[in-house]
Amino acid sequence: MTAPLLEVRNVSRFFGGVKANLDVTFDVETGMVLGLIGPNGAGKTTLFNCITGFFPPSRGEILFEGKRIDGLSPDKVCRLGMARTWQKVRPLAKLTVLDNAVVGALLRTKSVKDAREIAHAQLKVVGLATKDSTLAGTLPIGERKKLEVARVLATQPKMILLDEVMGGLNARESEDLIQLILDIKTSGLTQVVIEHDMKAIVRTCDRIVVLNSGEKLAEGTPQQIVNDPRVMTAYLGDSGGAKA
Ligand SMILES: Nc1ncnc2c1ncn2[C@@H]1O[C@H](COP(=O)(O)OP(=O)(O)OP(=O)(O)O)[C@@H](O)[C@H]1O
Ligand SMILES: [Mg+2]
Known part of the structure; x- marks a missing residue:
């Protein structure tokens, strides 16, 4: 059996007393679209920053194609085949x-x-x-x-990580981005997608990982996640909430 393209193993990232990520573990298989969701401040962007080398995890391991990459610089990680977008486009x-x-x-x-x-x-x-x-x-x-x-x-790249590419877009613009993610998926490129719009996530993703207060709350197929009462509770507890 081939190793997953990306393996996140017990990754934690602390900022002083803030546990932005705590013991997060999941795999991303080649060719899949993995959705990373969770309320504002759940630690999604921090996890992208750890994976793509913008800062090292405080604890844990990250493997890409079976090799440790945690602690490598962003340019080295990019050269290995991982590229990310920024939540604030610049x-x-x-x-x-x-x-x-x-x-x-x-x-x-x-x-x-x-x-x-x-x-x-x-x-x-x-x-x-x-x-x-x-x-x-x-x-x-x-x-x-x-x-x-x-x-x-x-x-x-071999994998792209998209941080809220639909954030701030109207319905028509979001639809374009959904189609783009689906086209890229057809091409076989692996994607990890952070998004708040649940409809977009359900339409594009094969699997979903839910973060809440830095920890992995749930993981499963879109169907499993939308039917998981813990996920709804996590969002309802957040003033922003998920767009259903
Ligand atoms: N560079 C940093 N220095 C200090 N604290 C940080 C830093 N980056 C993130 N944090 C804190 O880590 C926590 C997680 O933030 P993060 O940006 O990862 O959340 P997020 O899930 O991407 O949220 P959003 O949906 O609003 O983009 C927050 O409490 C945030 O204030
Ligand atoms: Mg973010």
């Missing part, structure tokens, strides 16, 4: 859409010409191919989110 506003994606593509090639071709191909995947020469800072939020996805795809 494109290089004064660069064109194409050049933003080129920055991702330059991870694997020194040739600017090749990087442009890779970048353009990924802009096509996300539906921004006609916006190559637009300044990234002028894009509406829905297209900025798509550019974020193009930038991570341009690094030619």
